[in-house]
Amino acid sequence: MDGTPGGLSGISAPGRVAAPDEGVTEQELALAARNHGLPLEALRYDVTPPGLHYVLTHYDIPATDADGWRLTVGGRVRRTLDLDLDALRARPATTRRVTLECAGNGRARLTPRPVSQPWLVEAVGTAEWTGVPLAALLAEAGIADDAVEAVFTGADHGVERGVEQDYRRSLPLSTAADPARDVLVAYEMNGAPLPPQHGSPLRLVVPGWYGMAHVKWLRDITLTATPYTGFQQSVAYRLRQSAEDVGEPVTLIAPRALMVPPGFPDFMSRTRVVRPGPVPLAGRAWSGHGPVTRVEVSENDGATWTEAELVPDPAHPWAWTAWRTTWTATPGLRRLTVRATDAAGNAQPLVAEETWNRGGFASNLVQRVEVLCTTEATAA
Amino acid sequence: MDGTPGGLSGISAPGRVAAPDEGVTEQELALAARNHGLPLEALRYDVTPPGLHYVLTHYDIPATDADGWRLTVGGRVRRTLDLDLDALRARPATTRRVTLECAGNGRARLTPRPVSQPWLVEAVGTAEWTGVPLAALLAEAGIADDAVEAVFTGADHGVERGVEQDYRRSLPLSTAADPARDVLVAYEMNGAPLPPQHGSPLRLVVPGWYGMAHVKWLRDITLTATPYTGFQQSVAYRLRQSAEDVGEPVTLIAPRALMVPPGFPDFMSRTRVVRPGPVPLAGRAWSGHGPVTRVEVSENDGATWTEAELVPDPAHPWAWTAWRTTWTATPGLRRLTVRATDAAGNAQPLVAEETWNRGGFASNLVQRVEVLCTTEATAA
Numbered sequence: 001m002d003g004t005p006g007g008l009s010g011i012s013a014p015g016r017v018a019a020p021d022e023g024v025t026e027q028e029l030a031l032a033a034r035n036h037g038l039p040l041e042a043l044r045y046d047v048t049p050p051g052l053h054y055v056l057t058h059y060d061i062p063a064t065d066a067d068g069w070r071l072t073v074g075g076r077v078r079r080t081l082d083l084d085l086d087a088l089r090a091r092p093a094t095t096r097r098v099t100l101e102c103a104g105n106g107r108a109r110l111t112p113r114p115v116s117q118p119w120l121v122e123a124v125g126t127a128e129w130t131g132v133p134l135a136a137l138l139a140e141a142g143i144a145d146d147a148v149e150a151v152f153t154g155a156d157h158g159v160e161r162g163v164e165q166d167y168r169r170s171l172p173l174s175t176a177a178d179p180a181r182d183v184l185v186a187y188e189m190n191g192a193p194l195p196p197q198h199g200s201p202l203r204l205v206v207p208g209w210y211g212m213a214h215v216k217w218l219r220d221i222t223l224t225a226t227p228y229t230g231f232q233q234s235v236a237y238r239l240r241q242s243a244e245d246v247g248e249p250v251t252l253i254a255p256r257a258l259m260v261p262p263g264f265p266d267f268m269s270r271t272r273v274v275r276p277g278p279v280p281l282a283g284r285a286w287s288g289h290g291p292v293t294r295v296e297v298s299e300n301d302g303a304t305w306t307e308a309e310l311v312p313d314p315a316h317p318w319a320w321t322a323w324r325t326t327w328t329a330t331p332g333l334r335r336l337t338v339r340a341t342d343a344a345g346n347a348q349p350l351v352a353e354e355t356w357n358r359g360g361f362a363s364n365l366v367q368r369v370e371v372l373c374t375t376e377a378t379a380a
Numbered sequence: 381m382d383g384t385p386g387g388l389s390g391i392s393a394p395g396r397v398a399a400p401d402e403g404v405t406e407q408e409l410a411l412a413a414r415n416h417g418l419p420l421e422a423l424r425y426d427v428t429p430p431g432l433h434y435v436l437t438h439y440d441i442p443a444t445d446a447d448g449w450r451l452t453v454g455g456r457v458r459r460t461l462d463l464d465l466d467a468l469r470a471r472p473a474t475t476r477r478v479t480l481e482c483a484g485n486g487r488a489r490l491t492p493r494p495v496s497q498p499w500l501v502e503a504v505g506t507a508e509w510t511g512v513p514l515a516a517l518l519a520e521a522g523i524a525d526d527a528v529e530a531v532f533t534g535a536d537h538g539v540e541r542g543v544e545q546d547y548r549r550s551l552p553l554s555t556a557a558d559p560a561r562d563v564l565v566a567y568e569m570n571g572a573p574l575p576p577q578h579g580s581p582l583r584l585v586v587p588g589w590y591g592m593a594h595v596k597w598l599r600d601i602t603l604t605a606t607p608y609t610g611f612q613q614s615v616a617y618r619l620r621q622s623a624e625d626v627g628e629p630v631t632l633i634a635p636r637a638l639m640v641p642p643g644f645p646d647f648m649s650r651t652r653v654v655r656p657g658p659v660p661l662a663g664r665a666w667s668g669h670g671p672v673t674r675v676e677v678s679e680n681d682g683a684t685w686t687e688a689e690l691v692p693d694p695a696h697p698w699a700w701t702a703w704r705t706t707w708t709a710t711p712g713l714r715r716l717t718v719r720a721t722d723a724a725g726n727a728q729p730l731v732a733e734e735t736w737n738r739g740g741f742a743s744n745l746v747q748r749v750e751v752l753c754t755t756e757a758t759a760a
Contacts, residue, residue: 010713011651011752023403026500029488030650032409033502036416039577041440051431051575052441058647060421061432108409116648120406122413160647195431197419267438267540268496270410271391333390372391 012162015243017112017358024108028118037122043260043284046126046313046322047097047190053125054211055197056102056117058167059158062217066193066201071185075151075222078142085201088132088187095130096182096207097316099286103210103237103250107360110352114360121258121367126284126319127198129205131186135179137221143177147223150176151230152204155217163231169215170228171206182207182318185218207318208252208288210362212237240358247357253288254355254364255348257295257323257340261369271333272371279327281308283338284320290343295323298337302350308338329373336369392542395623397492397738404488408498417502423640423664426506426693426702427477427570433505434591435577436482436497438547439538442597446573446581451565455531455602458522465581468512468567475510476562476587477696479666483590483617483630487740490732494740501638501747506664506699507578509585511566515559517601523557527603530556531610532584535597543611549595550608551586562587562698565598587698588632588668590742592617620738627737633668634744635728637675637703637720641749651713652751659707661688663718664700670723675703678717682730688718709753716749 018025024032035056042052066085073081102123107114109121138150154167175181184205187194194200199216206213212232227233238247260283263274285292291312296305308325327336339348348366349355355363398405404412415436422432446465453461482503487494489501518530534547555561564585567574574580579596586593592612607613618627640663643654665672671692676685688705707716719728728746729735735743 007754007756008646008653008752011649011653011750012646013648023405024409025403026488027648027650029404029409029412029498030500031648032412033417033498033500034419036435037413039414039437039441041443042576044443049576051433051435051577053431055416055431057419059645060641061419063421063424108406118409118413120410120413158644158647159653164653196422196429197431261440264538265439266388266392267538268393268407268411269391270407273388273391273539273544370391372388374387376387 008159008164009162012159014161015359016115018115020112024118025115028115031117035117037119038125040122040258040261043258047128048125050190050195053127053198054102054123056104056123056211057156057197058160059156061196062155062157064155064196064200064217069201071202071219071221073137073141073221076144076147076225077223078144081137081141085187088185091132091136093130094133094182094184095128096184096205097126097128097319098205098207099124099126099318099320100211100214101253101256103212103361106355106363106365109365110356110360110363114358116360124258127189128191129184129186130188130191131184131205133179134183134185134204135177137185138177143173143223146225148173148226149224149228151222151224151228152215152218153220154215155219160231161235165231167215167232168230169213169232171213175206210250210253212250236359237361238359239361242358250361253286254362255285255287255289255292255340255342255346256364257283257285257338257348258367259283259336259338259369262371272369274329274371274373276329276331276373276375279329280324281327281336282322282324285323285340286320287340287342287346289346291317292321292340293343294341296339297325297327299327299334301335302337329371331373331375334371334373336371337366339366388539388544389542392539394541395739396495398495400492404498405495408495411497415497417499418505420502420638420641423638427508428505430570430575433507433578434482434503436484436503436591437536437577438540439536441576442535442537444535444576444580444597449581451582451599451601453517453521453601456524456527456605457603458524461517461521465567468565471512471516473510474513474562474564475508476564476585477506477508477699478585478587479504479506479698479700480591480594481633481636483592483741486735486743486745489745490736490740490743494738496740504638507569508571509564509566510568510571511564511585513559514563514565514584515557517565518557523553523603526605528553528606529604529608531602531604531608532595532598533600534595535599540611541615545611547595547612548610549593549612551593555586590630590633592630616739617741618739619741622738630741633666634742635665635667635669635672635720635722635726636744637663637665637718637728638747639663639716639718639749642751652749654709654751654753656709656711656753656755659709660704661707661716662702662704665703665720666700667720667722667726669726671697672701672720673723674721676719677705677707679707679714681715682717709751711753711755714751714753716751717746719746
């Protein structure tokens with residue numbers, strides 16, 4: 001009875017963009033209250049402490065049980081695998097430090113605003129993931145000659161834009177089966193079993209790709225002879241200019257730099273307060289397209305830029321790069337801007353329009369931080 | 381230079397309520413993206429797993445170091461204490477399971493909406509806190525005869541409504557020094573050192589009180605001979621009907637029941653989908669005023685109520701109480717309501733107006749959950 005008042009379409013509307021001057025809706029707010037970003041001061045940690053890493057859950061966090069969990073690997077393989085957690089833990093393990101960002105990061109700063117999870121800039125985090133290399137599992141199963149993609153199914157179930165579904169995404173085998181891509185079937189995050197909200201007991205980790213590819217609560221991997229065209233591949237996560245546009249798929253993370261906001265904040269406006277003089281600035285930058293090669297800071301909206309010092313960590317090529325510089329603050333209300341450039345030559349845009357698309361994906365507009373430099377102090 | 385364009389007042393406006401039909405602002409959204417509630421399906425856990433417990437940080441999470449941390453206990457005491465973490469850990473420890481709720485929970489459902497952290501219903505969580513009983517520390521220091529309050533100072537620093545401050549709150553000694561109130565100086569949450577966002581390395585835990593009393597990043601306790609009148613006591617956290625109203629202080633948690641939303645959700649509307657027939661309903665209820673004595677569910681906006689079964693846990697008097705019942709779903713769009721009553725006779729209101737105050741505190745309007753009961757299924 002889809003399409004009738006009692007049907008799913010009545011509670012699950014198509015994607016839309018907000019009307020001009022339409023404030024954030026209660027539906028967007030309910031998503032913002034459930035999901036959360038990285039509080040930006042937590043950029044100070046090389047590895048994001050538990051609970052501070054961003055979380056985006058499409059449906060509910062499922063009630064999973066590690067004891068009875070099975071991962072099946074089937075479809076276009078020579079032999080089907082059916083593995084429990086012990087079987088996965090018995091195989092050679094790999095640990096990778098990976099920076100993970102939601103594809104919708106930046107969405108709420110677009111005009112018009114795509115109506116979905118309303119991220120500003122904070123949907124990111126870095127963790128140490130431990131698990132079995134996907135390439136090894138696929139080699140063990142044996143990839144059939146006609147296989148082209150691996151389709152990953154999670155245990156999370158819901159409705160989206162009128163379609164009831166398990167969360168499901170695919171990767172081309174050129175990524176999934178390439179040991180150099182370091183795709184993992186992970187069972188530990190920062191040395192502990194996965195927390196419920198990060199996919200307990202198993203999730204996919206796809207270094208360099210936006211979060212939608214890192215299927216949580218992973219229960220099945222199926223190789224296919226044709227590209228997967230399900231909802232999360234063909235309807236969601238496309239870069240469209242209009243509802244009719246087929247669009248390009250969202251894949252690798254676009255470059256972004258974020259700054260630990262300097263000084264201390266006002267509770268409500270989050271404007272920062274610093275005293276005049278040298279102010280250390282630091283943060284992180286990352287890109288799925290290659291190493292970050294430049295981070296620049298501007299105190300005058302891009303009229304001039306100061307290049308920050310990068311602190312690369314060759315041991316962790318999939319993790320963000322630390323950067324630092326010093327800013328000499330002078331009294332007044334300032335606006336700091338930071339931007340990253342990667343080895344492939346991608347840089348962050350200064351205007352949101354350059355990243356607009358109907359789903360609000362991969363929008364890497366520069367971060368701007370309002371800072372009041374003042375000699376004033378009022379004791380409480 | 382407060383009051384001038386370069387001063388703190390320029391970035392830190394007085395509290396206000398939203399204009400009629402004013403959508404959620406970008407400032408409220410920035411708070412919602414940093415702070416987060418309990419995803420309601422996580423009500424299934426007796427003790428909230430790390431990262432799912434609600435978090436509200438006024439300023440920044442400070443960069444603290446457990447190694448050099450000192451807690452001082454002074455003011456109107458017979459001998460000042462200056463303790464490091466080892467000294468606290470060497471004292472007899474107590475563990476208490478405590479349900480903690482933000483005083484601003486429910487604020488964003490008020491009309492007009494107080495402009496602050498825009499919680500809907502989800503600012504709650506339950507944890508096992510381990511630490512030293514505050515009553516024992518105060519007895520060790522020796523309470524001077526003229527002492528009336530204990531003032532607690534955290535390491536978090538910022539500006540709020542124009543006032544630069546360390547976060548600071550007081551408790552009357554009738555609560556702080558009463559062993560039966562179980563107030564703790566806690567250094568562990570769920571058996572592990574406190575995470576940064578929950579007060580690492582030390583926080584106050586005040587069972588039965590709203591979250592503003594549980595001072596995080598605790599570094600000083602000072603007993604005073606007069607009641608404390610600082611910002612967080614006399615300006616914030618008051619139940620005022622107007623800006624001029626002195627108001628009553630926010631203290632104990634008002635009763636509230638929450639339901640694990642049944643079935644599965646639509647991504648955007650969060651409306652639930654169930655099939656016709658018996659649907660198990662379950663959740664939690666709590667009150668700072670005494671045990672929860674009744675939880676009721678209505679499928680018809682309160683025309684009739686079904687009493688749920690309570691599952692009390694006498695071992696954990698400061699924690700929420702589980703409840704459960706079964707609802708027979710029939711096709712159509714339904715709205716479930718749940719309400720709690722406590723031993724003191726307090727019950728949740730059915731209309732928001734009954735809880736309105738200018739700060740949006742202690743608003744315990746009933747939860748309502750939209751549920752579509754349908755036989756329809758669409759495969760992805």
